[in-house]
Amino acid sequence: MGVEKIPIYKPYIGEDESKIVAECMESTWISSQGKYINAFEQNIQKYTGANHAIAVSNGTVAIHLAMLALDIGHGDEVITTNFTYVASSNSILYVGAKPVFVDIDPLTWNLDPSLIEEKISPRTKAILYTNVYGVPGDYNELKRIADKHGLFLIEDAAESFGATFEEKASGTLGDISTYSFFGNKTITTGEGGMVLTPDRKLADKIRKLKNQGNSETVRYYHDILGYNYRMTNIQAAIGVAQLKKIKEILELKAQIQQNYEEGLKDLVNFQKLPDNSSSSYWMCSILFSTIKEKDHIIAKLNDEKVETRPFFTPIDELPFYEKIEDCPISKKISALGINLPSFPALETKDQSRIIELIRNNI
């Protein structure tokens, strides 16, 4: 028998999740009503300190709802990062607005605030930032610029559940913030997401938009064009079970990151955190010096059944976006980086094997 494949990610699920799902099945509350939707929203509010948390069907629709709730649409521009997961920028296209890409900081790989102001126009309505690979964006600067120019700040915290900025939970920093609970996220509900906001009016609007624009008073009457972006009770139940393990998950992931950093510190570069912040260490991410070196290591790890992930393609290089010339750092980082297996149950002996394989082949 050969060595077993080490995947890039595996959800940290077990007995507790099985039991709670079985309970939903027995109760027949399997659709988007049932006690776990409220419970999950309230538990997330308690954990993060958010005023309002609205469970939705995934992290992509969560950002779409943010755009809709802020009335962003045709003729508007949204400043955003060129280095993120495609769903983030797609939400700007969904509402007919224009994404205006800004380059990233070479150390944190997040939207570089010092490059934002030159891209603001009379049409700019919001800044959408991602906490890439779990590392919080430079919130204080982003907030200062947003306030100075009267822009909304939207935080895509899909990858940073559990991270903090100056002791505030990532996911509570935007006028609207969003999470994803996809299978590879810090906590998962299978597919799932959440929208968070400090503002009651926005929260009410988001609840209405996610639920077919239903009138509060007249049944089967819809005041606005809405969507079915609801989460199911089964998904929420899994979320309730997952959130109970959050401390353990974050500790395991921080330890995995620390092991990679110690084992590879003289060979590759790691993502830097802004001051007074903590990462969710969603996916350990490393930068090589050359593309040749990176490709060689990917091939060697693949030969040994270790899965890696390429970094995100710069958004402007996707065929349905306009190409741009002024984001060289995002292109450089994208070309030189990979993600390494970072799931909470990664065994120390397997991680040591990955580290040794990289050390011996670089």
Ligand SMILES: Cc1ncc(COP(=O)(O)O)c(C=O)c1O
């Ligand atoms: C930065 C970022 N934004 C948005 C999403 C979209 O979330 P989902 O896959 O739940 O739709 C993801 C997750 O895949 C992501 O990593």
